[in-house]
Amino acid sequence: MRLLLLGGTQFLSRAVAAEAVRRGHVVVCANRGRSGTVPPGVRTVRWDRAEEAPAELTDGASYDAVVDVARHPSHVRRALDAVPEAHWVFVSTISVYADDADPAGPGKGALRPAITDDVDAAESVDAYGGMKVACERLVLDELPGAAVVRPGLVVGPGDPSGRFAYWARRSTATGDVLAPGRPSDVVQVIDVRDLAAWLVTLAEDGTGGVYDAVGAPLPIADLLGECLPDANLVWVDQEFLEADGVQPWAGPDSIPLWLPRPAYDGMLAHDAGPALAAGLTPRPLAETTRDTRAWLDADPAARIGGITAEREADLLSRWGSQGF
Incomplete structure (x- = not known):
């Protein structure tokens, strides 16, 4: 297979490039070359997607598949114009869903209003x-047989968000x-390597459809139990954490992976069934934890985030003083 990967230098897209090369495919990565390097064995074409595609992108050759x-939106339009006949695998996000309290997936969950102009994505999740x-x-209108993949929380070695790494480090x-929160609060993660492998398989097989790319939902007590098997988990109520200004999800004063309930009951509770049936194969969580920890140990500069040990100790002390 001749695969065009739009990206290839960071986390998921780099993992896709590495997996495709490992399987013996010819991989061309188109990117600006500003945010990292591509894996060995990959050909790079420089393309700032704010501009029209360079002639070098196609240079008389066709592609069997594109992973984008x-x-x-303007970047996708230009790419579709440049490579209109390949099988497309477009990587979207569960952030397309309008209601974070509702885990309804493709064909069921309402989507956010489309924003057809390019704006700063850092402004808001909307x-x-x-x-x-x-x-x-744009992809499905142009290519109805394309695959649209909506990942949830992608984790593993190289994770730039630090959300899962906060727990793997410990x-x-x-x-x-x-x-x-509560031990029963549902969460789900997907290892970047498993997602990358599945994206390559979708490209190889010409599979179409819309999928939530997620691992099986499980209680957060099970996830943390796998991550920290020898720790004594002290469950602290959401109301106490919110009153003390602890932030959810990610950031320097956050407890990563924690999401307020019921407002976010659905965000990490999507149905993994369709993706699993289409070939997504998650590895054991213990393996993801082990490998993420090894990456952290090998890269002291890796971004983690989350509250400090001193802040955690203070919270636990004051929580315990209330008699819990």
């Missing part, structure tokens, strides 16, 4: 999700560890 991770909705529509912890 773009978030800007901007990011809305542009991805517009990108999906995988050998003993003693008390603050666990946020």
Whole structure:
């Protein structure tokens, strides 16, 4: 297979490039070359997608498949114009869904209003999700047989968000560890390597359809139990954390992976069944934890995020003083 990957230098797209090369495919990555390097064995074409595609992108050769991770509608339009006949695998996001409390997936969940102009995705999740909705529509309108893949929380070695890495870093912890919310709160993650492998398979097989690319939902107690098997998890109520200004999800004063309930009951509880039936094969969570920890140990500069140990100890002390 001759695969065009739009990206190839960061986290998921780089993992896709590496997996495709490992399987013996010819891989061309089109990118600006500003945010990292492509894996060995990949040919790179420089393309700032704010501009028209360079002639070098096609140079008389065709592509069997395209994998695109773009978030800007104009970028997708230009790519579709440049490579209109290949099988497309477009990587979207579960942030296209309008209601984070509702886990309804493709064909059931309402989508955010499409944002057809390019805006700063950092402005809000609405901007990011809305542009991805517009990108999906461009691809499916032009190529009805394309695959649209909506990942949830992608984790594993190289994760730039630090959300799962916060817990993997502590995988050998003993003693008390603050666990946020209720043990029964549902979460789900997908290892970047498993997602990348599946995207390559969708490209190889010419598979179409719309999928939520997620691992099986599980109680957060199970996830943290896998990540920190020797720790004593101390469950701290959401109301206490919110009153103390602890932030959810990600950031320097956050407890990563924690999401307020019921407002986010559905965000990490999507149906993995259709993706699993289409070949997505998640590895055991313990393996993801182990490999993420190894990556962190090998790269001291890796971004983690989350509250400090001192902040956690203070929260646990004050929570315990209330008699819980």
